[in-house]
Amino acid sequence: MPDPILEIDHLSHEFAGGNGIHDINFQVYAGEFILLAGPNGSGKTTLIRHLNALEHPSSGGIRLYGRPVTANLMLTRKTIGMVFQDADTQIVGDTVAEEVAFGLENLNTPRAQIREKVDQTLSRINLSHLKDRNPATLSGGEKRRLAIAGILVMDPEIIVLDEPFANLDYPSSRHLVETICRLNRDGQTIIVATHDVEEVITLASRLLILDDQGHLVRDGFPAELLGCLDRFGIREPCFSRMGYTAPPWQT
Ligand SMILES: Nc1ncnc2c1ncn2[C@@H]1O[C@H](COP(=O)(O)OP(=O)(O)O)[C@@H](O)[C@H]1O
Ligand SMILES: [Mg+2]
Numbered sequence: 001m002p003d004p005i006l007e008i009d010h011l012s013h014e015f016a017g018g019n020g021i022h023d024i025n026f027q028v029y030a031g032e033f034i035l036l037a038g039p040n041g042s043g044k045t046t047l048i049r050h051l052n053a054l055e056h057p058s059s060g061g062i063r064l065y066g067r068p069v070t071a072n073l074m075l076t077r078k079t080i081g082m083v084f085q086d087a088d089t090q091i092v093g094d095t096v097a098e099e100v101a102f103g104l105e106n107l108n109t110p111r112a113q114i115r116e117k118v119d120q121t122l123s124r125i126n127l128s129h130l131k132d133r134n135p136a137t138l139s140g141g142e143k144r145r146l147a148i149a150g151i152l153v154m155d156p157e158i159i160v161l162d163e164p165f166a167n168l169d170y171p172s173s174r175h176l177v178e179t180i181c182r183l184n185r186d187g188q189t190i191i192v193a194t195h196d197v198e199e200v201i202t203l204a205s206r207l208l209i210l211d212d213q214g215h216l217v218r219d220g221f222p223a224e225l226l227g228c229l230d231r232f233g234i235r236e237p238c239f240s241r242m243g244y245t246a247p248p249w250q251t
Helices: 044-051 073-079 095-105 110-123 139-152 170-185 224-230
Strands: 006-014 019-030 033-037 061-064 079-085 158-162 189-194 206-210 218-221
Touching: 006 044, 019 044, 019 218, 033 044, 044 079, 044 158, 044 189, 061 073, 061 224, 073 079, 079 139, 095 110, 095 139, 110 139, 139 158, 139 170, 170 189, 206 224, 218 224
Parallel strands: 033 189, 033 206, 079 158, 158 189
Antiparallel strands: 006 019, 006 061, 206 218
């Protein structure tokens, strides 16, 4: 087995009143598509903020290629690209292409290289046709994909998406799922935190379940964990409740 990219090692973050996450242990390997599922308040956002050393653990820690994520914050945040839930409200560029170029410009990347990289990224994320549009005029789904492009352009080893399907209509969700799956098929390691697993559960390679107390209670193959979702406050997908093993569009 190859070495893991990330090792989450006895990680705890105690908030007042017993909230937080408690003694979380798992590893992330290259090429995985991990679904981190749990009801609201189970600690998904807290956990993934720790991956970028945006929080201080109460105990335990996280290693990236064997070194603490706190050892080199620049490297950690470049290697683990985070798309936060409100990322699409923080758009600063006047055009889609400018928005995607923003991170590279901050690194003083040469102009020609920026243009090439931005074009490549927009194409991977299916936004090339909108490159000159003002981001404010994009649909919710397009804004979400733009936020992902802004991270993807920096070549992260892992992309972490927090509730990427929140407030998207069905076609936008499907489009986003297809984009995420294509990135993963191309080798991108992906972690998606979500309270609603319906859209992606059969596409992920691994499912981690946090219970409402912030404990990691399951870590396994999505198809084998369908039956225990309800118990942990996660809605079982329709196809599974109807007795199917995969949604109709995948069979
Ligand atoms: N800054 C904070 N101070 C106190 N409690 C917090 C703070 N941030 C989150 N929590 C609590 O920790 C728990 C986990 O929150 P969060 O990580 O946002 O869960 P999720 O993303 O799964 O909805 C919740 O009970 C929440 O109220
Ligand atoms: Mg959250």
